[in-house]
Amino acid sequence: MLRRLSDRQAFALLGVLLAVAMLASAGIGAFSFTPAEMARYAAQGLGWTPAADADALGRNVFLSLRLPRVLVSGLTGAVLGVSGTLMQGLFRNPIVEPGLAGTSAGAALGAAMVFVLGGATLSFAAPLGAVAVPLLAFAGGFAATMLVYRVSSSLGKVNVYTLLLAGIAVNAVCGAGTGILSYVARDPQARNITFWNLGTFTTADWPAAGLIALSFTACFAWSLRSARALDALMLGEDEAAYLGVDTRALVRRVIVANTVMVSAATAMVGVIAFVGLVVPHALRMLRSSNHAFLVPASALLGALLMEVVDVLARVAVPPAELPVGIITALAGAPVFLWILVRRQRLAGAGLDG
Amino acid sequence: MVELRGVSYAVGGMPILRDVSLAFEPGRFNVVLGPNGAGKSTLLKLATGLLRPSSGSVAYGGVDVADFTTLELARRRAVLSQHVELAFALSVRDVVAMGRFPHFARAPTAHDRDVVQHALEMVGMAPLHARAYPTLSGGERQKVQMARVLAQIWPEDGGDGTEAGGGRCLFLDEPTTSLDVHFQIHILDLARGLLGRGCTVVAVLHDLNVAFQYGDRFFVLEDGRLAHVAAGADDVPRELIERVFRVRAHRVRDPEDGGSFWRFAL
Numbered sequence: 283m284l285r286r287l288s289d290r291q292a293f294a295l296l297g298v299l300l301a302v303a304m305l306a307s308a309g310i311g312a313f314s315f316t317p318a319e320m321a322r323y324a325a326q327g328l329g330w331t332p333a334a335d336a337d338a339l340g341r342n343v344f345l346s347l348r349l350p351r352v353l354v355s356g357l358t359g360a361v362l363g364v365s366g367t368l369m370q371g372l373f374r375n376p377i378v379e380p381g382l383a384g385t386s387a388g389a390a391l392g393a394a395m396v397f398v399l400g401g402a403t404l405s406f407a408a409p410l411g412a413v414a415v416p417l418l419a420f421a422g423g424f425a426a427t428m429l430v431y432r433v434s435s436s437l438g439k440v441n442v443y444t445l446l447l448a449g450i451a452v453n454a455v456c457g458a459g460t461g462i463l464s465y466v467a468r469d470p471q472a473r474n475i476t477f478w479n480l481g482t483f484t485t486a487d488w489p490a491a492g493l494i495a496l497s498f499t500a501c502f503a504w505s506l507r508s509a510r511a512l513d514a515l516m517l518g519e520d521e522a523a524y525l526g527v528d529t530r531a532l533v534r535r536v537i538v539a540n541t542v543m544v545s546a547a548t549a550m551v552g553v554i555a556f557v558g559l560v561v562p563h564a565l566r567m568l569r570s571s572n573h574a575f576l577v578p579a580s581a582l583l584g585a586l587l588m589e590v591v592d593v594l595a596r597v598a599v600p601p602a603e604l605p606v607g608i609i610t611a612l613a614g615a616p617v618f619l620w621i622l623v624r625r626q627r628l629a630g631a632g633l634d635g
Numbered sequence: 636m637v638e639l640r641g642v643s644y645a646v647g648g649m650p651i652l653r654d655v656s657l658a659f660e661p662g663r664f665n666v667v668l669g670p671n672g673a674g675k676s677t678l679l680k681l682a683t684g685l686l687r688p689s690s691g692s693v694a695y696g697g698v699d700v701a702d703f704t705t706l707e708l709a710r711r712r713a714v715l716s717q718h719v720e721l722a723f724a725l726s727v728r729d730v731v732a733m734g735r736f737p738h739f740a741r742a743p744t745a746h747d748r749d750v751v752q753h754a755l756e757m758v759g760m761a762p763l764h765a766r767a768y769p770t771l772s773g774g775e776r777q778k779v780q781m782a783r784v785l786a787q788i789w790p791e792d793g794g795d796g797t798e799a800g801g802g803r804c805l806f807l808d809e810p811t812t813s814l815d816v817h818f819q820i821h822i823l824d825l826a827r828g829l830l831g832r833g834c835t836v837v838a839v840l841h842d843l844n845v846a847f848q849y850g851d852r853f854f855v856l857e858d859g860r861l862a863h864v865a866a867g868a869d870d871v872p873r874e875l876i877e878r879v880f881r882v883r884a885h886r887v888r889d890p891e892d893g894g895s896f897w898r899f900a901l
Contacts, residue, residue: 374722510736516722517733523685525787526709526737571723 284569292569296582300356303589308352311596313343320344346487354486354550355592355606356585357494359557361547363584364498364505365540366558367576371512372431372536373445376566377621379558380427380544382449386555387456388426389541389548390479391463392418398463398471416493419549424541426452431537478552481607483592490550497546501539502581508532509573516571554607556614557584557591563621636661637682637712637804637835642691644677651677652859654691659804659852661835664827666850668840668871670880673856675839679808682837684708696802709737712804713784715822717812719776724767727779731755731764734786750789754782758825774818777810781822790832805829807838811845823849843876844896855879 284292309315315323323341325331333341366379373383380386396414430452434445464475477484505512511532514522519529561584565576588606591613595604637659644652652674659665659682669675680686681693684700693700695711703711713734721730731754735747743751755761758778763771768779788803805826811819819842826836827849840846846853847868855863855871857879865871876884882899889895 371722376723513725513729514733514736516725517719520685521714521716521719523705524683524709524712524714525733526704526706528705566723570729571725572729 284565289575292575293578293582296579296586300582300586300589303586303593304352304356307355307589307593308344308348310593311348312601313340313348315340315344315348324349350488350491351483351486351592352589353491354494355483355588357491357498358483358547358551358554359561359584359586359588359591360502360581361494361498361543361584362554362557362588363561363580363582364502364577365544366560366584367562367573367580368505368512368536368540369558370562371515371573372533372540373434374516374518375445376563377559377618377625378445379556380540381553381555381558382446382453384426384430384449384452384456385423385541385544386548386553387453387460389419389423389545390553391426391456391459392420392422392545393549394460394463394475394478395422397474398467416546416549420541420545422456423545423548424537426456427537427541431533477605479607480605481552481554481610482603482605483551483595484603486551494543494547494550497543498581501543502577504535504539505577506574508535509577512536512573512577552605552607554588554610556610556618557587559621560614560617561587563617636696636802637837638694638697639678639682639688640692640694642678642681642688642693644674644681644686645689650859652681652688655856655859655861656691657854657861657864659835659837661802661833662830663835663852664830664850665835665837665852665854666840666846667837667854667856668843668846668879669856673879674859675856676808678856679714679806679837679839683712683714683806695804706737709787711788711802712806713787714806714808715777715780715784715810717809718773719780721768724769726764727760727766727768727771728755728764730768730779731760731782731786734783737787750786751782754786754789757785758782758821774814777814777818777822781810781825785825785829788834790829790834803829803833804835804837807836807840809839809841812841819845843880843899847871847897 287295305317308320309317319340322331323337323344326333326337326341327345362380365385369378369380369383370376393415396418430445430448433448434441460475460479464472467475511522511527514525514527515529515532523529561580562576565579565583569575569579591606591609594609595606598604639655639657642652642655643650655678667675667678677686681688684693684703687701695703700708728751732743732747732751734754735743735751739747752761755764758781760775760778760782763775768776771779784805788805790803807826810822814822823845826838829836838850840850851867853863853865853868853871854861855865855875862879863871863875873884873886876882876897882901884897884899886895887898
């Protein structure tokens with residue numbers, strides 16, 4: 283279906299679907315809002331119309347809980363979608379995503395260190411204040427991704443088996459580290475870590491939305507400008523270099539951009555797996571692997587998917603909430619297995635891709 | 636003109652190439668010969684600027700290769716490798732269009748699109764332009780890659796910092812290995828077609844009969860050294876072939892057209 287549209291039409295279609303999903307996500311939940319109510323609260327919040335006392339409760343819930351949550355989930359989806367696209371382009375393999383390559387687990391470990399040990403033990407983190415969590419998340423995510431990339435690539439080629447095995451090892455070590463932290467943590471902290479390891483949007487607030495938006499915007503702009511170089515990289519590092527791409531700088535920048543946005547998102551909402559895998563894969567199958575299309579489209583589709591998952595998380599088991607990571611894993615893991623089976627069949631028939 | 640002056644290359648103290656000096660001249664089909672492990676691929680990577688020599692220098696038209704940016708170099712020379720696997724499905728046209736990446740700033744111009752179309756027609760892949768690259772046969776894929784490198788060093792280009800026609804180089808790294816005879820001949824004919832337009836062609840070839848059919852300059856590598864330079868197929872001594880490739884060789888005359896080919900035995 284997407285194949286027949288132009289790039290712009292495809293973006294417009296995904297954009298409209300995303301807008302509808304965001305509207306639905308903003309309205310549905312323990313508190314439900316009609317579009318008219320939402321418009322009224324938003325106008326009051328912006329000071330366009332005087333704030334009515336009768337609206338105080340609904341307005342507060344909508345403006346300080348629901349709205350940032352909708353933004354955080356959408357932005358997180360966009361981050362994971364674009365990140366999956368970048369990682370798959372870098373590793374030249376469609377089964378890579380930030381969860382597999384260690385980025386999320388590394389970021390989670392970094393952030394958990396701040397949660398549990400806090401300023402008292404990590405004396406260097408104390409003066410950093412609120413920035414400590416995203417900063418350590420970035421350090422952890424970067425170290426983990428770099429390690430996996432270095433181990434799995436030699437002579438300009440990435441060995442995907444080594445990559446997956448290195449990913450398993452790095453994920454295990456980071457998971458163990460997070461495990462130790464939750465073991466020594468006092469109860470409320472431990473509960474935080476557990477919940478957060480499964481991914482959750484319940485803690486979403488405006489600063490979180492701001493941080494993810496900032497890191498996403500910067501990395502997205504850079505990814506768009508690098509679309510051509512990422513296309514060339516599909517041919518391999520040597521061929522890309524013959525086409526005038528500074529591949530070493532490209533590889534470094536992809537890892538940095540990817541880690542910046544994934545760490546920021548992970549620090550705020552926890553670990554959400556499989557979105558980064560499924561989104562680019564679906565777009566490649568529906569349309570094409572050109573990065574000029576793939577980068578913006580994976581942001582839109584990632585955001586769309588995450589809004590839907592977040593609504594499900596809110597309405598599935600009322601009044602409780604499911605961690606979103608559980609839903610993405612339940613839905614994403616079968617898709618991952620299906621991709622593997624399909625690739626094996628294609629390989630058996632002498633076709634790749 | 637591509638010149639190597641006293642080029643040596645070593646990895647971790649292991650010498651791979653030793654003091655190689657040679658010139659690949661424009662308008663000639665330069666062929667690099669040598670057994671496996673003689674350093675042919677390394678020589679090509681040094682000549683294309685992908686690797687930097689441990690000592691010595693590589694120059695394009697008298698300018699040291701280190702003085703070019705990767706982009707400037709990409710407008711001047713293209714490389715056709717043995718197998719190019721594509722990580723993801725792109726259309727044939729998209730793959731060929733990559734050859735124009737070094738030439739446009741933001742979006743491809745009408746000229747870029749024309750070049751892509753002509754390159755597709757030249758290799759005979761225009762009818763399959765919308766096909767997904769991974770669904771092609773090995774020979775068809777290599778034709779598409781040939782169209783991509785042709786588009787990259789399109790001889791009629793100009794106005795992007797390089798002069799039209801002159802100074803362009805095409806490197807072929809075992810381009811026809813594992814291709815059937817039709818595709819071999821097709822790829823090498825296309826390369827030969829560039830010679831009249833002032834291009835330099837440099838090919839690493841394994842099949843000696845194919846090499847002698849196409850080449851007009853031969854550079855024989857042996858253990859990382861340049862063992863022999865020949866100005867024509869007849870100037871490559873039989874003893875040299877026998878020593879370097881560790882075979883017995885004899886030349887067979889073709890009674891029909893007076894040409895000759897080689898037969899080998901251990």
